[in-house]
Amino acid sequence: MSKTRTFLTVVADSNGEVFEHPDLLMAGMNGLTLCRPEVDEMIPLPEGSRLFTIPQTPPIGFDRHSGKPRTITRLPKSWGGDALQAVSAFVTPAFTRTLLPAADYLNKPVELTLWSYTAVGWCIEEERFYVAAVRVDRNRQWEPQHFDDRKLEPLVRKRVASQPDNRLLEQLSRCALDYHCFAAKNLFFGRWEAPLPCSPACNAQCVGCISLQDEPKACQASQDRLDFVPTVDEICNLAIPHLQHAENAIVSFGQGCEGDPIMQADTVAAAIRKMRLQTDRGTINFNTNASIPDAIDKLAAAGVDSIRVSLNSVQERFYTPYYRPRDYCFADVLESIRRARQNGLFTMLNYLVFPGITDRKDEIEELVKLVEEYGIDMIQMRNLSIDPVVYWSALGAEGTGIGMKKMLDLVKQRIPRIQYGYFNRTREMFYPPGYQEDWPLPARL
Ligand code: SF4
Incomplete structure (x- = not known):
């Protein structure tokens, strides 16, 4: 029997501090269309992956109570009211992403850097990050632990x-x-x-x-x-x-x-x-x-x-x-x-x-x-x-x-x-x- 997993939206404040939003379920994007991640496309964040913020681009998720999509530009006043940015994963090579991070791309004032943007969520039950990605290659020779600059x-x-x-x-x-x-x-x-x-x-x-x-x-x-x-x-x-x-x-x-x-x-x-x-x-x-x-x-x-x-x-x-x-x-x-x-x-x-x-x-x-x-x-x-x-x-x-x-x-x-x-x-x-x-x-x- 497959385990139930609940994924929350991962966001960052203006200092780049990353955390899960308690009221927002994770969404992803297929092209520019918002969608819910499928159970079989979510995997634990692979080793060697990184998280980074998507500057000046507010995150979108699904309201935990109403189920409706919500774009969140700021934290609640009781939490300081800081501006929020969406968060993306850079997934380690060997994995192909299946969803883009859900964010308000159309209204952002900046053009984003040439990176690959991948949807990431926080799994409540396991208390760890998950990403929308699939492993497509068995080769582990490209993992960062093989590239020690001190020896190089x-x-x-x-x-x-x-x-x-x-x-x-x-x-x-x-x-x-x-x-x-x-x-x-x-x-x-x-x-x-x-x-x-x-x-x-x-x-x-x-x-x-x-x-x-x-x-x-x-x-x-x-x-x-x-x-x-x-x-x-x-x-x-x-x-x-x-x-x-x-x-x-x-x-x-x-x-x-x-x-x-x-x-x-x-x-x-x-x-x-x-x-x-x-x-x-x-x-x-x-x-x-x-x-x-x-x-x-x-x-x-x-x-x-x-x-x-x-x-x-x-x-x-x-x-x-x-x-x-x-x-x-x-x-x-x-x-x-x-x-x-x-x-x-x-x-x-x-x-x-x-x-x-x-x-x-x-x-x-x-x-x-x-x-x-x-x-x-x-x-x-x-x-x-x-x-x-x-x-x-x-x-x-x-x-x-x-x-x-x-x-x-x-x-x-x-x-x-x-x-x-x-x-x-x-x-x-x-x-x-x-x-x-x-x-x-x-x-x-
Ligand atoms: S990505 Fe490759 S094929 Fe495309 S312009 Fe650059 S060098 Fe040429």
Whole structure:
């Protein structure tokens, strides 16, 4: 028998102190529509997650007595009358959020930072935070406890001293120490997935691009974009030792701190050829907007193993206003996916999830068609980081979805071979044993 759980709205005062509101039951949002969380989409706040306030944006919940929606701008006078702000969770990677925090986004005076906003509540019975999210990946290598900076710093110093003229190494040392990029840290720890950023340019202008935003703008890019193209040697001097020696070695082009590596397809292909002349070990992955189909053929011929194609939607009417492609169109992305599979690459979508868009009936139908027709192997369900109102207006969206958990279950029912995930994989783990039945994953592994 399932336990009864009551979730209260989590709010913050003007000093950022977070607490539960005793009179308000938790609500969530699917797109911009208020809803009650479903029992099976609420899980205890995963380890490594954080809470943060949504500035100048009052929370919405359901009145505990009348059951009606209420926007609360202030605490009662008897409690000091302070202004209230909504609270969001940043859910640790491996989990896909299913609801946005319920808040009065339409009247807020500020544009929100490029973070992924997730509904959080306070469970009265268990006295702990719960979030609306689903675990989609078993991999625990990206949990914060594996990234201890005290061990990292001497490794970074030693490695940089060994290649003082390598600009890419210098860049990644800053990514590891200043931006706390876990992938960059992996390079210096000599393990798992390491990044190979290589492109200052991009042929899209995503509304929520994390490496470049028009200035001045409230939703500033969270990272500075790489400003040079590394040489084949600069790339290979990092990639080859990693492929040769690292545990579960993956090297990945296409990072949050660059444009799109497809713009440097010739350099990347030359680097991959050189890597594969030196070693067969490890996995070479290419994260991209997949805008240039001919580049996919080149990269496949050079020896890339897997490709991850970024999409906020599988419908052109939502894709184009978000990606704002400059010299390509949605059909090119589809053609690239077709060629990736034709060339035998393990093909993944980097599906930028937003409740209210990803779980719409028309989106689900198109997704199922795409996965079946093009033979996509895996969908990485990654939370799109953006102000909900900015996204909603950019897309001209309307209506609601059926719920993210239902969407995930439905797609898996219709295509049992599809794999969900959050992270790139080594070649050995492309098709792990039992993957067809491996759903749903328990929230705690
Ligand atoms: S494809 Fe990537 S780099 Fe290019 S604009 Fe979009 S998010 Fe930014």
